Amino acid sequence: MKRRKIQLLPELKLLLFVFYIALLVSLTVLRHIYYPWQMQFHLQRPLSQINLTPFVETFKLRQAPAQIDYWYNFYGNIAWFIPFGLLRRSLTQRKGDRLITIIEGALLSLCIESAQFVLGTGMADIDDLMFNTLGVMIGVLLYQVLQHAKRKH
Numbered sequence: 001m002k003r004r005k006i007q008l009l010p011e012l013k014l015l016l017f018v019f020y021i022a023l024l025v026s027l028t029v030l031r032h033i034y035y036p037w038q039m040q041f042h043l044q045r046p047l048s049q050i051n052l053t054p055f056v057e058t059f060k061l062r063q064a065p066a067q068i069d070y071w072y073n074f075y076g077n078i079a080w081f082i083p084f085g086l087l088r089r090s091l092t093q094r095k096g097d098r099l100i101t102i103i104e105g106a107l108l109s110l111c112i113e114s115a116q117f118v119l120g121t122g123m124a125d126i127d128d129l130m131f132n133t134l135g136v137m138i139g140v141l142l143y144q145v146l147q148h149a150k151r152k153h
Contacts, residue, residue: 020083032121
């Protein structure tokens with residue numbers, strides 16, 4: 001077995017990324033499940049309950065008297081995925097990884113929406129997928145800006 005020197009910063013980035021993913025899944029998918037035996041799979045749920053029409057629910061929330069749901073749905077979904085773009089890009093810094101990171105973020109969002117649908121812990125909505133992916137894009141862009149600023153100094 002070959003010994004290799006452990007670099008602290010990459011290990012901390014990876015640990016932070018794993019913690020972020022665990023927190024994201026815990027808050028979005030497992031928010032009402034405290035023990036594994038509480039999981040209930042809703043496999044007979046009709047697919048018609050998935051909102052595939054963009055912005056319908058967002059516009060409904062925008063018209064509602066309580067704006068908190070709109071703000072959380074729109075800005076919250078974006079904000080929750082900005083760290084994905086930042087952290088994922090910092091883990092692999094190859095030039096062609098921007099698009100791959102965005103695709104991975106969209107796939108993670110799709111998995112979260114699917115799990116919410118199957119477990120009955122949330123509403124599966126195309127808006128969430130779009131806003132989450134936008135958050136990943138903002139995170140990737142923010143990473144690029146930070147890298148550019150870092151190179152200048």
